[in-house]
Amino acid sequence: MSVLVTGGAGYIGSHTVRALRATDHAVVVLDTMELGHRAALLGAELVVGNIRDRALVTDLCRSHGVTQIVHFAAYKNVGESMEQPDRYWLNNVAGSVDLVEGALAAGVKEIVFSSSCSVNGTPTTMPVTEDAPISPESVYAETKAMVERILGWYGITHGVRAASLRYFNAAGASTDGVIGEDWTHSQNLIPLVMKATLGKRPPVRVFGSDYPTADGTCVRDYIHIEDLADAHVRALRYLRDGGDTVSLNVGSGVGSSVLDIIHATERISGQVVPYEVGPRRAGDPVVTYADPTKVHTTLGWSATRSLDEIIESAWRWHSTHLDGFAD
Ligand SMILES: NC(=O)c1ccc[n+]([C@@H]2O[C@H](COP(=O)([O-])OP(=O)(O)OC[C@H]3O[C@@H](n4cnc5c(N)ncnc54)[C@H](O)[C@@H]3O)[C@@H](O)[C@H]2O)c1
Numbered sequence: 001m002s003v004l005v006t007g008g009a010g011y012i013g014s015h016t017v018r019a020l021r022a023t024d025h026a027v028v029v030l031d032t033m034e035l036g037h038r039a040a041l042l043g044a045e046l047v048v049g050n051i052r053d054r055a056l057v058t059d060l061c062r063s064h065g066v067t068q069i070v071h072f073a074a075y076k077n078v079g080e081s082m083e084q085p086d087r088y089w090l091n092n093v094a095g096s097v098d099l100v101e102g103a104l105a106a107g108v109k110e111i112v113f114s115s116s117c118s119v120n121g122t123p124t125t126m127p128v129t130e131d132a133p134i135s136p137e138s139v140y141a142e143t144k145a146m147v148e149r150i151l152g153w154y155g156i157t158h159g160v161r162a163a164s165l166r167y168f169n170a171a172g173a174s175t176d177g178v179i180g181e182d183w184t185h186s187q188n189l190i191p192l193v194m195k196a197t198l199g200k201r202p203p204v205r206v207f208g209s210d211y212p213t214a215d216g217t218c219v220r221d222y223i224h225i226e227d228l229a230d231a232h233v234r235a236l237r238y239l240r241d242g243g244d245t246v247s248l249n250v251g252s253g254v255g256s257s258v259l260d261i262i263h264a265t266e267r268i269s270g271q272v273v274p275y276e277v278g279p280r281r282a283g284d285p286v287v288t289y290a291d292p293t294k295v296h297t298t299l300g301w302s303a304t305r306s307l308d309e310i311i312e313s314a315w316r317w318h319s320t321h322l323d324g325f326a327d
Pocket residue numbers: 006007008009010011012013030031032033034035036037049050051052071072073074075076091095114115116117166167168169170171
């Protein structure tokens with residue numbers, strides 16, 4: 001019995017692979033390595049290949065006795081998805097269909113899927129519950145909503161059971177500083193703040209400081225990467241115990257503003273974060289944070305680490321890995 005982790009050499013995947021191995025799961029990673037890092041796997045078994053290769057997926061599942069899949073493999077750059085939508089439809093949506101078909105040929109029917117809070121677009125009520133309207137505002141977000149629905153249909157046609165985890169903002173690095181987010185391609189706020197603080201990029205641009213929030217900047221829900229990894233371990237257990245297909249908001253339930261991140265970084269690093277305030281950016285929701293009630297009742301999961309612990313771990317990692325994994 002083992003777990004196939006697609007995209008396992010990426011940011012969230014590598015922390016989840018580590019958490020799975022720490023809880024005695026046998027793991028095999030399938031990753032093209034286009035955006036992944038071998039060093040992040042800490043010796044876990046890697047097969048370099050594409051989820052679009054159905055025969056490879058079937059072979060892998062058979063040869064490794066795979067019974068469950070955690071499916072991270074996807075592109076995730078919102079801006080790029082609007083400029084090159086075909087890459088996103090093919091990799092994220094068609095790729096997921098190929099993965100499921102390849103897995104079904106080997107009898108594998110339990111899947112934990114990396115979805116995103118972006119499926120709700122700009123939420124109309126706060127905190128965001130799972131029954132908030134599905135209203136994607138980018139091609140990327142639409143691919144996540146589509147795959148959730150496709151997995152639902154595979155439940156009806158083939159008995160697939162899926163846990164779609166709608167992540168809010170994954171952030172931070174492992175507490176021991178061994179793995180973290182390689183900032184080479186990252187567009188996420190915390191790596192950008194760290195990079196600017198360490199003099200590796202121009203000042204951070206804050207998009208709007210006149211929003212109706214406490215300090216005028218946008219508010220998001222940040223979850224520590226190790227808490228997020230733990231949600232996957234629990235979701236696999238839930239499916240193994242016979243759990244039905246479900247979508248869950250995986251967030252802390254706490255909103256933090258852009259200036260909260262900047263000020264926490266200054267406090268923890270002892271450095272000044274260079275930033276400049278620019279105009280609002282089109283399409284940015286003002287405030288989003290999760291209602292974590294359902295994920296707690298379904299998986300027994302809740303965020304255990306604070307914003308300070310997120311920033312501390314991110315600072316420890318980035319300040320000692322100026323070239324990321326350097327691979
Ligand atoms: N980072 C976040 O805050 C966040 C939030 C919501 C959802 N997600 C989703 O979580 C998943 C993982 O995100 P991440 O931040 O770890 O991204 P990442 O880019 O670090 O990891 C993705 C990995 O998938 C691999 N990959 C891409 N296409 C592939 C394919 N066709 N076959 C095999 N491997 C492929 C890449 O090489 C990379 O290693 C993605 O599906 C992303 O959309 C991330």
